[in-house]
Amino acid sequence: MEIKVDSVYEYLRSTINHSVDASFQTLKHPQHKQEIRLVYLKSLCDSEKIQRDIVKPFFESKIIEDYLLSLEGYKEYKNQDKTINHILRGTMVLFIDEKILLFDMGTNPNTAILEANVETTIQGPQHALSEDIQTNISLIRRRYHQASLVVESEETVGNADKMDLALMYDHQKANPESVKEIKRRIKKINKATIQSVGEIQRQISPSNRTLFPTHMVTERPDRISYNLSKGKIVILLSGTPFVLIVPAVFFDFMRSMEDLYQPYWVSKFLLSLRYSGLFISLLLPAGYIGVVSFNPEIFRIQLALSIAGTRLAVPYPSFVEVLFMLIMMELLVEASIRLPKTIGSTATTVGGLILGQAAVEAGLVSNIMIIIVASVAISNFVVPINEMSFAMRVVKYLLLAITALTGLIGLVVGFIGLIIYLSHLRSLTEPYFRLTYNEEPETTNSTK
Amino acid sequence: MSRYLLWLIVLNMIANVVAYVPRALLKEQNDGMVMGLVLSSIIGTLFMYWFLYQIRKFPEEGMPDLLEKYTQKWFHLLYSALNGLMFYFAGVITLLVFVDISERFINPDMGPNVTLFLFLLVVCGGVLLDSRSLLFVLEIVLIINLPLMIMIFIKAYTHDYFSWDSVKAVATHYREVPSWTTVSAGLYIYLGFLNLSVFNKYIKKLNIKWCWVVPLIGLVNLFTTVFVPVGINGTVLPSQYTFPWISTVDSMRIEFGIIERVLFIFLLLYIGISLLSIMIHWHVALNWLKVISPVLKRKNKSYSPYFIVAIFCLSSYFLQLVADEKKLFDYTNLWFASLIPAIVIMNLVLFWLIRRGKQ
Numbered sequence: 001m002e003i004k005v006d007s008v009y010e011y012l013r014s015t016i017n018h019s020v021d022a023s024f025q026t027l028k029h030p031q032h033k034q035e036i037r038l039v040y041l042k043s044l045c046d047s048e049k050i051q052r053d054i055v056k057p058f059f060e061s062k063i064i065e066d067y068l069l070s071l072e073g074y075k076e077y078k079n080q081d082k083t084i085n086h087i088l089r090g091t092m093v094l095f096i097d098e099k100i101l102l103f104d105m106g107t108n109p110n111t112a113i114l115e116a117n118v119e120t121t122i123q124g125p126q127h128a129l130s131e132d133i134q135t136n137i138s139l140i141r142r143r144y145h146q147a148s149l150v151v152e153s154e155e156t157v158g159n160a161d162k163m164d165l166a167l168m169y170d171h172q173k174a175n176p177e178s179v180k181e182i183k184r185r186i187k188k189i190n191k192a193t194i195q196s197v198g199e200i201q202r203q204i205s206p207s208n209r210t211l212f213p214t215h216m217v218t219e220r221p222d223r224i225s226y227n228l229s230k231g232k233i234v235i236l237l238s239g240t241p242f243v244l245i246v247p248a249v250f251f252d253f254m255r256s257m258e259d260l261y262q263p264y265w266v267s268k269f270l271l272s273l274r275y276s277g278l279f280i281s282l283l284l285p286a287g288y289i290g291v292v293s294f295n296p297e298i299f300r301i302q303l304a305l306s307i308a309g310t311r312l313a314v315p316y317p318s319f320v321e322v323l324f325m326l327i328m329m330e331l332l333v334e335a336s337i338r339l340p341k342t343i344g345s346t347a348t349t350v351g352g353l354i355l356g357q358a359a360v361e362a363g364l365v366s367n368i369m370i371i372i373v374a375s376v377a378i379s380n381f382v383v384p385i386n387e388m389s390f391a392m393r394v395v396k397y398l399l400l401a402i403t404a405l406t407g408l409i410g411l412v413v414g415f416i417g418l419i420i421y422l423s424h425l426r427s428l429t430e431p432y433f434r435l436t437y438n439e440e441p442e443t444t445n446s447t448k
Numbered sequence: 449m450s451r452y453l454l455w456l457i458v459l460n461m462i463a464n465v466v467a468y469v470p471r472a473l474l475k476e477q478n479d480g481m482v483m484g485l486v487l488s489s490i491i492g493t494l495f496m497y498w499f500l501y502q503i504r505k506f507p508e509e510g511m512p513d514l515l516e517k518y519t520q521k522w523f524h525l526l527y528s529a530l531n532g533l534m535f536y537f538a539g540v541i542t543l544l545v546f547v548d549i550s551e552r553f554i555n556p557d558m559g560p561n562v563t564l565f566l567f568l569l570v571v572c573g574g575v576l577l578d579s580r581s582l583l584f585v586l587e588i589v590l591i592i593n594l595p596l597m598i599m600i601f602i603k604a605y606t607h608d609y610f611s612w613d614s615v616k617a618v619a620t621h622y623r624e625v626p627s628w629t630t631v632s633a634g635l636y637i638y639l640g641f642l643n644l645s646v647f648n649k650y651i652k653k654l655n656i657k658w659c660w661v662v663p664l665i666g667l668v669n670l671f672t673t674v675f676v677p678v679g680i681n682g683t684v685l686p687s688q689y690t691f692p693w694i695s696t697v698d699s700m701r702i703e704f705g706i707i708e709r710v711l712f713i714f715l716l717l718y719i720g721i722s723l724l725s726i727m728i729h730w731h732v733a734l735n736w737l738k739v740i741s742p743v744l745k746r747k748n749k750s751y752s753p754y755f756i757v758a759i760f761c762l763s764s765y766f767l768q769l770v771a772d773e774k775k776l777f778d779y780t781n782l783w784f785a786s787l788i789p790a791i792v793i794m795n796l797v798l799f800w801l802i803r804r805g806k807q
Contacts, residue, residue, distance in 0.1 A: 040793075049689045055687060072735075167613070294555060295554065295555075295712065296514075297705060297714045298707055298708075298709065299707060299708065300706060300707070300708035301708070303706055325755060333732060343769060406555070406558060406566055407554070407555045407558065408554060408555070408564065408712075408716060409550050409554055409555055409558075409563065409566065409719060410566060411565065411716075411718055412716050413566050413569070413570045413718045413719070413723065414570075414719075416570050416574075416589065416720055416723055416724070417569070417573060418584075418591060419585050419588055420570065420573045420574045420585055423574070423581040423582070423584045423585045423588075424577055424581055431580065431581060431584060432589070433581075434583070434584040434586075434588075435587055435591070
């Protein structure tokens with residue numbers, strides 16, 4: 001056994017000794033000749049805690065080993081590779097006599113709980129998750145008090161960065177088949193670095209090139225706990241304040257948590273507002289092209305004439321006009337996301353107000369076009385889950401293209417095509433696009 | 449899941465308001481149409497109950513699979529092929545009629561081939577979906593469309609110039625005996641339940657307690673189909689129109705809306721409804737025809753559905769070339785006429801299957 005301990009020590013030495021923050025300490029007790037060796041990475045461990053829990057007691061007490069075994073954060077030694085993995089996550093390795101003991105001494109400086117910025121509510125909980133996986137697990141546990149809530153830590157993901165991953169679900173409600181399936185898919189992830197749950201989402205989807213988010217990315221602990229109670233599975237990744245909820249249906253993406261907190265009719269009103277926003281942002285630009293360029297007789301005569309009147313100065317067909325303004329708008333949106341917050345407002349003012357006004361005066365676009373683009377821009381962001389509203393931003397152009405080619409028929413056909421495409425999608429193994437969630441025989445989860 | 453049966457029936461009912469059913473019925477407006485409506489409702493309801501009672505004995509099983517299990521190969525292949533053809537024609541008639549309508553009323557510049565291509569594109573996508581997803585599509589499209597559709601129907605009935613006297617005048621012919629085609633054409637709107645021959649695979653427990661509403665909706669629907677054109681356009685004209693309903697809707701206007709002509713709302717809605725109806729029929733046809741298609745497999749994936757759908761598309765293109773509107777109407781009447789024997793045979797086959805299943 002002696003040989004083993006020394007070889008492990010040597011192995012650790014050869015693997016991590018080239019870093020300046022690697023620490024190899026040997027402590028010798030002056031009286032009873034006991035000797036322990038400590039190996040850890042200074043940058044990851046709490047040196048005060050090591051001092052307090054290991055070093056001091058070692059010199060003060062006589063039977064150190066039993067004391068060590070009773071320490072919080074003790075882990076058994078398994079093998080060399082796992083030990084290295086542990087060291088890289090803030091574990092200290094302690095060699096005593098012929099034994100190897102592992103202690104969790106890690107500190108994470110980044111445990112601050114962030115404010116909910118992406119999915120805000122007015123009167124709901126105001127805080128989101130943190131970037132530390134342990135903190136997040138604790139936050140979720142504090143919202144979902146059930147003995148049946150299971151936390152499972154999975155193999156690390158990412159070949160190079162080896163990020164920690166955890167699964168949470170209510171084992172009385174979640175579908176065991178789904179749990180098995182999600183574990184199988186996580187095992188298959190093969191990528192150098194995984195930095196966000198968005199990447200996991202793409203990696204566990206059967207096709208890498210999807211347009212719509214089929215799993216929900218969220219930052220809200222209340223949404224997580226609500227979904228846990230519906231039998232969904234939550235995937236947590238260390239280093240990101242977002243989690244992934246699987247499976248999801250399309251209509252989940254249209255709901256804000258606020259809907260649960262508002263009076264019944266208010267929340268129904270908000271929901272219908274969101275759907276009309278969705279329809280406006282999808283159909284309005286394409287519909288404008290269809291009506292103006294193909295069937296102006298649809299509108300009542302006064303309206304048709306006034307649209308034609310504002311387009312008098314515009315020298316090209318309507319789809320050029322729409323495309324021009326929409327792309328300007330997209331650039332504006334993209335710029336204001338990437339810009340620092342202080343400059344962002346300048347960009348919007350210059351872009352939105354001045355450019356729009358100037359474009360009309362120069363006769364490049366019509367006034368009505370400006371109204372359409374503005375309403376599309378606003379209504380697009382009514383969709384509460386960001387990924388979905390981005391997906392809809394793209395779909396709009398597909399409908400635009402098919403309408404520009406084939407008129408209003410194309411718009412209807414394209415819309416039906418969109419519904420067909422959505423119905424064809426699967427979230428994990430559940431159908432993604434359907435009206436009701438719990439239904440025999442393919443009951444998703446609510447009852448096992 | 450039983451509500452999908454209702455959706456299938458309702459889809460078949462409203463999809464046929466525009467195509468050739470009103471034309472076929474109104475042609476005999478003064479001889480036998482009225483009794484035809486009543487007769488077809490009675491026959492339709494009886495057939496429906498007969499069929500549903502029998503198919504209920506096979507929960508979560510489709511008829512094509514049942515035939516494969518219980519009957520001899522020659523009969524199984526022959527019968528599947530015939531059924532597949534019937535459903536294929538149901539779809540292709542609607543398709544060609546709507547290509548025609550789109551060209552005439554919405555987009556005359558585009559040409560029938562482009563329209564056909566566009567429709568086929570989305571129809572193929574829908575046909576190749578798995579049956580359950582197709583039912584979801586059905587439900588969502590209907591829920592989006594139905595309210596507007598009902599609004600248009602109500603608007604038609606409350607039209608200022610709606611003349612109940614014309615309706616009464618036509619109704620006085622109630623004693624005349626209808627022809628076979630009239631009864632069949634009226635019957636067709638009830639036949640949504642036949643799609644269940646395939647979709648039954650996904651329905652665990654068929655609840656048919658609510659089915660008494662079907663004849664009611666059917667009667668209202670048939671009445672609307674023929675008497676609204678009569679009420680609005682008078683007793684003479686509707687029987688001469690190719691598409692009585694479109695001309696009828698075109699005489700309505702929304703005074704205070706941004707869209708003045710109801711026709712466009714109606715047509716755009718109906719493109720969606722008809723595409724859906726084509727998808728459902730072809731999907732059923734596809735499932736019937738799977739057994740007679742050559743086995744095309746590569747890497748464990750079967751390509752025969754794609755093959756069949758490609759044939760569907762090519763043959764509908766071909767039909768579009770050869771069949772002008774008059775021929776198409778004649779074919780449709782032939783197809784209507786063959787409906788009653790087809791259903792009787794299907795029910796008898798089911799009856800036989802039940803007996804074989806018991807043995």
